[in-house]
Amino acid sequence: MERQAGELFEEFQELTASEFFRKNRQMLGFSGKIRSLTMVFHELITNSLDAAEEAGILPHIKINLKRVGKDHYILEHRDNGPGIPEDYIPKVFCTMFAGSKFRNIQSRGQQGLGCSGCVLLSQMTTGKPATIISAYKEDGELKGVKMSLKMDVKKNKGLVLEREEINPDGTGVCVKLHFKEVSYSLSEQGAYEYIRRTMIGNPHAQITFTDPTGKKYVFKRASNIIPPLPKEILPHPKGVTADDLIFMAKHTDKRRFRSLLTSSLSRMSTKKVKELEKLTNIDFNKRPKDMTWEEAEEIVEAFKKMDFMAPPTKGLIPIGKDQIEKGMKEILNPEFVAATTRRPLTYRGGVPFIIEAAVAYGGNAGRLVGEQRKTEIMRFANRVPLTFDQGSCALTDGVRSLDWKRYGIRDFENAPLTIFVNIVSTNVPYLSTGKQSIAPEPEILQEVRQATMQVARKLQKHIRAKKAAKEEAKRARVFETYIPIIMREAALLAEKEKPDYKPLLQKVTRKAKAELLGESNDE
Amino acid sequence: MERQAGELFEEFQELTASEFFRKNRQMLGFSGKIRSLTMVFHELITNSLDAAEEAGILPHIKINLKRVGKDHYILEHRDNGPGIPEDYIPKVFCTMFAGSKFRNIQSRGQQGLGCSGCVLLSQMTTGKPATIISAYKEDGELKGVKMSLKMDVKKNKGLVLEREEINPDGTGVCVKLHFKEVSYSLSEQGAYEYIRRTMIGNPHAQITFTDPTGKKYVFKRASNIIPPLPKEILPHPKGVTADDLIFMAKHTDKRRFRSLLTSSLSRMSTKKVKELEKLTNIDFNKRPKDMTWEEAEEIVEAFKKMDFMAPPTKGLIPIGKDQIEKGMKEILNPEFVAATTRRPLTYRGGVPFIIEAAVAYGGNAGRLVGEQRKTEIMRFANRVPLTFDQGSCALTDGVRSLDWKRYGIRDFENAPLTIFVNIVSTNVPYLSTGKQSIAPEPEILQEVRQATMQVARKLQKHIRAKKAAKEEAKRARVFETYIPIIMREAALLAEKEKPDYKPLLQKVTRKAKAELLGESNDE
Numbered sequence A, B: 001m002e003r004q005a006g007e008l009f010e011e012f013q014e015l016t017a018s019e020f021f022r023k024n025r026q027m028l029g030f031s032g033k034i035r036s037l038t039m040v041f042h043e044l045i046t047n048s049l050d051a052a053e054e055a056g057i058l059p060h061i062k063i064n065l066k067r068v069g070k071d072h073y074i075l076e077h078r079d080n081g082p083g084i085p086e087d088y089i090p091k092v093f094c095t096m097f098a099g100s101k102f103r104n105i106q107s108r109g110q111q112g113l114g115c116s117g118c119v120l121l122s123q124m125t126t127g128k129p130a131t132i133i134s135a136y137k138e139d140g141e142l143k144g145v146k147m148s149l150k151m152d153v154k155k156n157k158g159l160v161l162e163r164e165e166i167n168p169d170g171t172g173v174c175v176k177l178h179f180k181e182v183s184y185s186l187s188e189q190g191a192y193e194y195i196r197r198t199m200i201g202n203p204h205a206q207i208t209f210t211d212p213t214g215k216k217y218v219f220k221r222a223s224n225i226i227p228p229l230p231k232e233i234l235p236h237p238k239g240v241t242a243d244d245l246i247f248m249a250k251h252t253d254k255r256r257f258r259s260l261l262t263s264s265l266s267r268m269s270t271k272k273v274k275e276l277e278k279l280t281n282i283d284f285n286k287r288p289k290d291m292t293w294e295e296a297e298e299i300v301e302a303f304k305k306m307d308f309m310a311p312p313t314k315g316l317i318p319i320g321k322d323q324i325e326k327g328m329k330e331i332l333n334p335e336f337v338a339a340t341t342r343r344p345l346t347y348r349g350g351v352p353f354i355i356e357a358a359v360a361y362g363g364n365a366g367r368l369v370g371e372q373r374k375t376e377i378m379r380f381a382n383r384v385p386l387t388f389d390q391g392s393c394a395l396t397d398g399v400r401s402l403d404w405k406r407y408g409i410r411d412f413e414n415a416p417l418t419i420f421v422n423i424v425s426t427n428v429p430y431l432s433t434g435k436q437s438i439a440p441e442p443e444i445l446q447e448v449r450q451a452t453m454q455v456a457r458k459l460q461k462h463i464r465a466k467k468a469a470k471e472e473a474k475r476a477r478v479f480e481t482y483i484p485i486i487m488r489e490a491a492l493l494a495e496k497e498k499p500d501y502k503p504l505l506q507k508v509t510r511k512a513k514a515e516l517l518g519e520s521n522d523e
Helices: A017-023 A033-055 A086-094 A114-126 A191-201 A242-250 A257-264 A270-279 A293-305 A321-332 A394-400 A442-494 A502-517 B017-023 B033-055 B086-094 B114-126 B191-201 B242-250 B257-264 B270-279 B293-305 B321-332 B394-400 B442-494 B502-517
Strands: A060-069 A072-079 A130-138 A141-152 A157-165 A172-179 A206-210 A216-219 A336-341 A345-347 A351-361 A367-369 A372-374 A376-381 A384-386 A417-425 B060-069 B072-079 B130-138 B141-152 B157-165 B172-179 B206-210 B216-219 B336-341 B345-347 B351-361 B367-369 B372-374 B376-381 B384-386 B417-425
Touching: A017 A114, A017 B017, A033 A060, A033 A072, A033 A114, A033 A172, A033 A191, A033 A384, A086 A114, A086 A130, A086 A141, A086 A157, A114 A130, A114 A141, A114 A172, A114 B242, A191 A206, A191 A216, A191 A321, A191 A376, A191 A384, A242 A257, A242 A293, A242 B114, A257 A270, A270 A293, A321 A336, A321 A351, A321 A417, A336 A442, A345 A442, A351 A442, A376 A394, A394 A417, A394 A442, A417 A442, B017 B114, B033 B060, B033 B072, B033 B114, B033 B172, B033 B191, B033 B384, B086 B114, B086 B130, B086 B141, B086 B157, B114 B130, B114 B141, B114 B172, B191 B206, B191 B216, B191 B321, B191 B376, B191 B384, B242 B257, B242 B293, B257 B270, B270 B293, B321 B336, B321 B351, B321 B417, B336 B442, B345 B442, B351 B442, B376 B394, B394 B417, B394 B442, B417 B442
Parallel strands: A060 A206, A376 A417, B060 B206, B376 B417
Antiparallel strands: A060 A072, A072 A172, A130 A141, A130 A172, A141 A157, A206 A216, A336 A351, A345 A351, A351 A417, A367 A372, A376 A384, B060 B072, B072 B172, B130 B141, B130 B172, B141 B157, B206 B216, B336 B351, B345 B351, B351 B417, B367 B372, B376 B384
16 A cells, blocks of 8 residues: 655645744753753853853842742843843744854854743743843933743744833843743752852852742852953864855855955965965955855865964953862862863864863862762853763763872762863854753863863872871871980980970971972972 | 943844754764764665655665765665655755654654755765655656755755756655765764664665675565554643643634544543533633633643543554564574563653563674674664764663673673664654654653563573573583493492483483573563
8 A cells, every 4th residue: 555755745844943942842951840940040041141241241140930839930030231122032032043142252152042942941831921121222321121922933933912111220131931840959950059050150240049938049259350252253264164165155245255265264364365376276356156166175175285373262261260269169168179271272173162170179079969079070161051961071071081090089989079171162062952062072072181180180289288298297296206205315325415306306297298299200 | 341232233143944053063963974974874764764664665775875085975875765746855855844744653753854954964065966866656647856956054945956857667766965074984883884773673674785895785674564654643631731732722723622622632532521621610612712821721730630541552663573583683693582562651641652672692792892792782763773872862771770680691791782772652752953862751761671671581591591501411411421320330239220211311401401490480
């Protein structure tokens, strides 16, 4: 009983992005009650921090989570960012794949799925509209609007149900959403822990959180420095593909190959174009629209043979060694902390990235399981905590690849140890739309390893010093108890006065300590 | 230096799905040269098998992979399926989120991303158009068309560059694509291994593969039975959400709540509607378009209190115990094989699924690493091999959760063992758009565990029997050597004839064997 093709294609459909993710919400990270709520916190906090930073504002976020029924919560998320102009509100919150971050710029968000994903989840689980209040400046004037929105899933668009002008006190956005099928938890993958980790990656932020029991937590900023504004970085010639060139050529307003190249790529001077002309047989006065695939490939091949300065890195803004140490001290109160911010490198030929790593030891470092502190690895991408899918992430793999015994950690899983890794890039290679793990690009893996080794060596010194101090105390006790007696008896035997032995004693123990620390042969 | 909102939103864009995945190709599984090519094989084979099965045709796929330059390949993929009607060709190959499988039906593909993803990768890496030949029947008449297509990424649509009618011999589709930045490999994650695993999950398929060196492999079908056609299953009341009901109500042509429910849900008789009427205060003669969220929630709450028959499972077509064993014997030539097909269950309240599991031991079972055979876990979803992201998959976790020592496998990692797990469902909960791992739904995890235990127990018996046979042989040698001597001497002492001891000897060893096998107290 064979069936004809036409019959099989009767059910053929085209879905919008919203319809697709409505059917596959787990791909936005919305699977499981706890994880779903954490993902909502993640998306909204991420957007608030990006917006404040871009506008040059020290971020202050106020979150209020109310429980109004079994598994039914109302989330109110308020920030002091620049606000969203009225026309863009329905797009930001109800259109998937829409956003302002599809540029070569370092930002936490980069997909245009976050806010609209939260509204979709809210609508799917409660049928309630989203309430958005936005206060923003237009030509210096403060404006405010309150809207009630629904997502038209079949059209991937927002429907404005209600709209009202308001008189705001200052700029910012307030989002109010209902959720069911979610759950608030204090566990490692819960919303509270997500905020705590956010503070480590963003010591310049302040977050006030009122939990469902009404308890108010104030996470104070550990630093008053607004991170410098990241700048858009043009793609580097070594990282560009023929397809990228064709795409640029199609959508440029430049009139010649040469101006297209110098305006669209970094490190691409007119001198470099001349070099290109010698290496290829291409007429660089041609119109970009006429660029053929073969020409694009020839240019890419020539790029490979040419020398370029490394990609500009002014667009990459790491958290910074001092800021990380401040953040970790504030949150973990550890006995020892060391951080490093490495120099920029590139992956896939030309995408710039920076790795930052830190270790905190003792105090509240490590995850408390029962009575025992266990090692925790905190992963960040552009300062955003990555909470899930730790098993298939390049950051985890890099950290675990170290032989931790060599650094004084005998049992790596069970140590009072928090390891922090942050990747900073204009283009973080996430493995999925849920943005929870980093692709195993070899350059990234290697650099995570190097960065972790650097801080692990400092930890090793601290652990050795601690051990040595203990030994010294023990030895000093021995000396202090017996030396006076020996001195006295020796003096008696020699029929001499007992000498002042204390300076000698100190010298001896100092020397022993230096030896134990291995200061002469380390680093 | 604060910036105003308007300035920040100058760069606001809406992307099409094609643009989004062009920027995030790793989310389609296209990361790394080997993996990218395997994903292409995966998408094309998956589509061919689905099409043949739906049309009731025994599938025969012919693949030819040519290498025409360093990292430059031409792939020709030809099937004997029902073909694609001309109008649908550009949509199938150039529109993302378009497909005929967004139904509640068991099929390999379910996202509408596969074929268009392959064309996108081809275009991104070579700039070459895709060539598609489709031969199909329309009103009983055989038609054929050859097309050359490009994807307009900004519009998420296909552009037909050339079109020509042809006279085909039979139905089927032939796809010809150029690729760069891919690589053919014989490794575990390579394209060859992907085909081999496909054969285990689809013993009714035949695949002829010509590799880049010109070597031709014929993977013969192990079975001539076309799997029964899966049928669309209506959602079960226990698995339906308020949002689903509202969505159904919006897009139905029924005129009343009662007819909406009986026509859109399985196990929903008029008797059940009457039960619903008693449990709720809803007027079931109302028009579906007027359904409020509160009503939808009330219905879902009532469903929770009601008893329903389990979801119909006629739509779930497992491979079947015998077919799996045939497939594994054909490919692995093992010393022992056992398979099981479990009864249907549901996850998330009402989504039906079946788990199948098998073990093969000895022969070519297990992965050969150097001289050593190592345990391999082969994961399948609706007969499709899952090759990547094994670390975060519910199927892997279920298999690994067993205490394998209890089943006679002393060193689980290093055994000549192939473990097979297949999940069959109308809605496989993939963790990402790359479709390589299954979400950890508790019911699925538990059932994978149960299924694996069932086959592991059979393996245990085999291993015990093998051990016992060895012991028996050893013991028999002892008996055979000494018993005749003892007999002779005993007969001499008793001054009697030497008796015929052979039947007795056999009986004794049989008993010893049964004891060793533990046949009385096992299963």
